[in-house]
Amino acid sequence: GGARNWDYRYCWLRDASMTVRALFGLGYIDEGQAFLSWLLHATRLTQPELQVLYDVYGESRLPERELALAGYRESRPVRVGNGAADQLQMDVYGEVVDAVHQLVERGGRIDSATGRTLNGLGRTVCRRWREPDEGIWEIRSERRHHTLSKAMCWVALDRLLALHRSAHLQVPEELCTRERDGIRALVEAHGYNARLGSYVSVLDGDEVDAS
Numbered sequence: 001g002g003a004r005n006w007d008y009r010y011c012w013l014r015d016a017s018m019t020v021r022a023l024f025g026l027g028y029i030d031e032g033q034a035f036l037s038w039l040l041h042a043t044r045l046t047q048p049e050l051q052v053l054y055d056v057y058g059e060s061r062l063p064e065r066e067l068a069l070a071g072y073r074e075s076r077p078v079r080v081g082n083g084a085a086d087q088l089q090m091d092v093y094g095e096v097v098d099a100v101h102q103l104v105e106r107g108g109r110i111d112s113a114t115g116r117t118l119n120g121l122g123r124t125v126c127r128r129w130r131e132p133d134e135g136i137w138e139i140r141s142e143r144r145h146h147t148l149s150k151a152m153c154w155v156a157l158d159r160l161l162a163l164h165r166s167a168h169l170q171v172p173e174e175l176c177t178r179e180r181d182g183i184r185a186l187v188e189a190h191g192y193n194a195r196l197g198s199y200v201s202v203l204d205g206d207e208v209d210a211s
Helices: 014-023 029-042 091-105 112-128 146-164 174-192
Strands: 063-068 077-081
Touching: 014 029, 014 091, 014 112, 014 146, 029 091, 063 112, 091 146, 146 174
Parallel strands: none
Antiparallel strands: 063 077
């Protein structure tokens, strides 16, 4: 009977990358690599930037609208499309790059097209990690500087540098190293609340969340 009736018939990059890691962890390397290949192919229309979610064909335009219908137990509104597709959630870069890194760690290889994609993602992170975003909870309000988003940008650059050092792809090493270290310095200075003894949901905040 509630109002949070969202259209979930899409693929969220964050969840997809977790699925890939689960497949790798269970030993389903071929299946994980196939899903990862689809993941990178589905994002082709927005590269070198990533959306939060795509449909099964990689469609990125998913406008949200309300239907004149009631759902289960008269739940309203019923929605088609998902406005979260227009949100900025910077953590997805770290999720996707880390999934590729885990593939390589298990003996997989990166082709030239994937290498170019990853390079573009890294440059996007270097350019945009300082921006506030909506964060993983997809709150429909103003953008904020979410600690997890910054930390996952660090993950993206750290994993790209590891792939670069192992000669699996080429990235601008000096730029990525400088930006990665800058992210860490910011998170350690402003993402940790000494009074709480915990990292917090937003920089200089005093609340924690499940992220």
